Every structure is written in C-alpha cells, then in structure tokens.
Amino acid sequence: MTQQNVSVLGSTGSIGRNTLDVIERNPDRYRISALSANRNVDRLAEQCARFDVGLAVIADPLLEDDLVEALRRLEARADVMSGSAGLNEAAGMTRTDIVMAAIVGAAGLESTFHAARCGKKILLANKESLVIAGEVFVAEANRNEAKILPVDSEHNAIFQALPPQFEDGLEAAGVRKIILTASGGPFREMPADQFHLVTPAQACNHPNWSMGRKISVDSATLMNKGLEVIEARWLFNARPDQIEVLVHPQSIVHSMVAYRDGSVLAQMGTPDMRTPIAHALAWPDRIEAGVDRLNLSQMNDLSFEAPDLERFPCLGLAFEAMKAGASAPATLNAANEVAVDAFLDNRIGFDRIPQLVGSVMERIEVSAVQNLEDVKECDRKARHMAKQWVDQSNG
Ligand code: NAD
Numbered sequence: 163m164t165q166q167n168v169s170v171l172g173s174t175g176s177i178g179r180n181t182l183d184v185i186e187r188n189p190d191r192y193r194i195s196a197l198s199a200n201r202n203v204d205r206l207a208e209q210c211a212r213f214d215v216g217l218a219v220i221a222d223p224l225l226e227d228d229l230v231e232a233l234r235r236l237e238a239r240a241d242v243m244s245g246s247a248g249l250n251e252a253a254g255m256t257r258t259d260i261v262m263a264a265i266v267g268a269a270g271l272e273s274t275f276h277a278a279r280c281g282k283k284i285l286l287a288n289k290e291s292l293v294i295a296g297e298v299f300v301a302e303a304n305r306n307e308a309k310i311l312p313v314d315s316e317h318n319a320i321f322q323a324l325p326p327q328f329e330d331g332l333e334a335a336g337v338r339k340i341i342l343t344a345s346g347g348p349f350r351e352m353p354a355d356q357f358h359l360v361t362p363a364q365a366c367n368h369p370n371w372s373m374g375r376k377i378s379v380d381s382a383t384l385m386n387k388g389l390e391v392i393e394a395r396w397l398f399n400a401r402p403d404q405i406e407v408l409v410h411p412q413s414i415v416h417s418m419v420a421y422r423d424g425s426v427l428a429q430m431g432t433p434d435m436r437t438p439i440a441h442a443l444a445w446p447d448r449i450e451a452g453v454d455r456l457n458l459s460q461m462n463d464l465s466f467e468a469p470d471l472e473r474f475p476c477l478g479l480a481f482e483a484m485k486a487g488a489s490a491p492a493t494l495n496a497a498n499e500v501a502v503d504a505f506l507d508n509r510i511g512f513d514r515i516p517q518l519v520g521s522v523m524e525r526i527e528v529s530a531v532q533n534l535e536d537v538k539e540c541d542r543k544a545r546h547m548a549k550q551w552v553d554q555s556n557g
C-alpha cells in the first residue's frame with residue numbers, strides 16, 4: 163500500500179491530537195508531512211519529533227525562534243515556518259495528499275481555502291471556514307477538484323447515510339430531510355433566568371464530548387448546531403427547508419437522513435471524534451480508530467426532543483443567517499467569535515452571547531459575497547462592531 167502524506171493544521175488542539183492518534187494506529191497507510199499550531203511550541207515540537215515531520219509551522223511569527231530551539235533540543239529535523247505563509251505552505255505543499263483542517267474559527271479560513279485551491283483532499287473540522295465562505299469555498303474546491311470530507315461528527319454521519327448520487331442533488335437521491343442531532347449541551351435543562359450566572363468552566367464542561375473551549379461554549383449556546391446547519395447546507399447542497407435539528411442528549415445517534423419512502427438512516431457510535439476522523443481519512447475504506455464499541459444492549463433510553471429556540475436563540479439566529487445568505491453567515495460567525503472570547507475572558511455574561519450576535523446582525527446590512535476578499539471584509543466589519551458592543555457593555 164502506498165503511504166499518504168497528511169498535513170495537520172491545528173495539530174495541538176483536540177481534533178489535531180485525535181488525528182495523530184488515529185494516524186499512529188495506521189502507520190503503514192499514513193505519514194505526516196506538516197504540523198501547525200498557534201502558540202503551543204512545546205507540544206508542536208514534541209509532535210514533530212514523535213512523527214519525524216518535515217515541516218513545522220507556528221502561526222505566531224514571534225515564536226519562530228522558540229520553535230527552532232525546541233526542535234533542536236529534541237533532535238527533530240523539521241523545517242520551520244510561521245504566519246500565514248507557513249500555514250499556506252503546510253496546506254498546499256506538493257508532497258501533501260490530505261489536509262486535516264483543524265484550526266478553530268475564521269483563523270482557519272485562509273489555509274483551508276488554500277488547500278482547496280491546491281486540489282487537496284480536505285478533512286474539514288474547521289466548520290467556520292465553510293460557514294463564512296460557503297459558496298465561494300465550495301466553488302474553489304470544485305474548480306480544483308479538491309474533495310471535502312466532513313469530520314464534524316454530524317456531517318460525517320450524514321455523509322455515511324447518503325447514497326453517492328447525493329452530489330447530483332438531494333431531491334434526485336430521494337432525500338426528504340437532513341436531521342442534525344444536538345446533545346443540547348450542559349444547560350439543556352437550565353432555566354433561562356440562570357444563564358447570567360454560568361461560568362466559563364461550567365460552559366466548557368460538556369456532558370458527552372471533550373473539545374476545545376470555543377466549540378464547547380458554542381455547544382452550550384447551541385450556536386454550534388447553528389453553524390452546523392449552515393455547514394450542512396454547503397456540504398450537501400441542501401436547501402434551508404431540507405435541514406432540521408433534533409436534540410438527542412445521549413449523543414449516540416450522530417445524525418440522520420430521512421428519505422421519501424419513509425426510511426430514516428442513522429449513523430451511531432460512541433461519542434469519540436476518532437470515528438469520523440478515521441472515516442474521513444480512509445474513505446471509502448475503513449480503518450482501526452481505537453474507539454470503544456457501542457453496547458446497545460446497555461442503552462435503554464435513547465431519546466429525542468425538539469430544540470428550545472427561546473432559551474437558545476443562537477440556533478434561530480443561525481437559521482436566519484442561512485436563509486438570508488450572502489454575507490449574513492460571516493457576520494453571524496464573526497460576532498459569535500468575539501462574543502465567545504469575551505465570555506471566556508469574563509467580560510460578558512453567558513446570556514449576553516445571543517444578544518451580541520443578534521444586535522450585530524441587525525445592524526450590518528447583508529451584502530453580496532463574490533470572493534475571499536469580500537468574506538474577509540464582512541468578517542472584519544462584524545468583528546469591529548462586536549468589539550465595540552463588548553466595550554460599551556463594560557463601559
Ligand atoms: P482547539 O482549540 O482544541 O484547537 C485549535 C487548534 O487551532 C490548535 O492547534 C491551535 O493551536 C490552533 N489555532 C488556534 N488559533 C489559531 C490561529 N489564530 N492561527 C493558527 N492556528 C490556530 O479546537 P478543536 O476543538 O480541536 O476544534 C478545531 C475545529 O474543529 C473547530 O473549528 C471546531 O469547531 C471543529 N470541531 C471540533 C470538534 C471537537 O470534538 N473538538 C468536533 C467537531 C468540529
């Protein structure tokens with residue numbers, strides 16, 4: 163078997179480390195060509211030594227010398243680059259076959275987009291890039307024959323439950339609805355009048371999944387599901403009315419596809435990101451992922467309920483942004499990133515996150531998006547306004 167070369171963007175994060183774990187279990191199939199991190203020099207250097215990596219990229223240019231030094235101490239041979247040039251090199255280098263896009267937030271847009279420009283097989287964890295650049299990103303991938311495989315567990319589940327001909331349109335494939343499941347997050351049963359008391363530590367303590375801090379907060383507000391609705395629209399070329407959300411607190415059914423004839427296909431598994439990562443890496447093959455087997459005989463209460471849009475307005479805001487299209491999802495995402503940062507810094511309460519996002523969306527008019535520059539401009543504008551909102555609410 164010929165080995166495939168993998169670049170992991172965001173290798174020090176939750177998805178990045180799970181990816182390295184799966185790759186370590188399948189050394190005859192994969193080797194690592196490049197790894198990247200934002201600031202975690204020590205972990206990045208350790209990973210480079212462990213996998214004998216050719217290129218190490220640190221996003222923060224001020225840390226380049228520290229990375230060189232850390233690699234030297236470990237006797238690792240990796241070349242070192244930094245900043246967006248480094249990230250683009252890792253995403254587009256000729257030697258790389260597969261790019262795991264696992265940077266968090268809009269910060270991942272440029273490198274993920276570059277992987278599309280270079281026609282790579284993209285394992286997409288960085289949902290924000292598809293949310294904000296949607297049509298432009300898909301068009302770039304198609305133009306360069308880049309394949310986008312979903313790593314987000316819901317979208318990976320849907321991909322597994324769809325027939326290959328879905329690419330010709332969901333209607334033609336007999337699909338009636340895509341049903342995204344949501345755990346409901348840690349505050350599924352909390353009354354809304356308690357939300358202002360929620361601390362960052364509580365919000366990051368997800369009942370079923372262990373994840374990075376940003377996506378953990380998004381899961382607690384249900385903005386994560388909102389972003390995923392928009393992600394599904396682009397991944398599966400779905401109309402807004404073809405996508406539904408269903409709360410399923412046990413996180414065993416990772417999502418479903420409902421067909422015209424009444425069939426509903428679900429993908430199940432223990433909540434462990436190594437399953438979708440392994441699926442996307444090896445597709446259409448199946449490889450060992452190190453995941454616990456699902457024991458259905460011990461599971462007697464798989465339950466489903468409709469989401470509560472009154473207590474979790476972020477989900478409704480995301481549906482609105484999807485329907486509005488054009489720049490609206492980029493505005494939604496940028497405002498949310500600022501809000502989550504401010505919440506994690508104890509500058510605004512948990513209950514203020516949807517207020518901030520809603521207020522920025524109301525104040526910024528929806529505009530056309532034709533290219534990456536338009537996307538970045540929307541992102542910049544919304545971020546600026548959201549930061550002002552945070553300052554004013556503290557002032
Ligand atoms: P994380 O915070 O654990 O890791 C983020 C990674 O990105 C780190 O390696 C970090 O160094 C890097 N990074 C952060 N800011 C950067 C910047 N400005 N420039 C360059 N690199 C930067 O996040 P995560 O939980 O692994 O999530 C990564 C992505 O995957 C997110 O888009 C998230 O929504 C998505 N995702 C995560 C999970 C999960 O279980 N963790 C599940 C589904 C989707």
Ligand code: MG
Nearest residue numbers: 314315316390
């Ligand atoms: Mg998900």
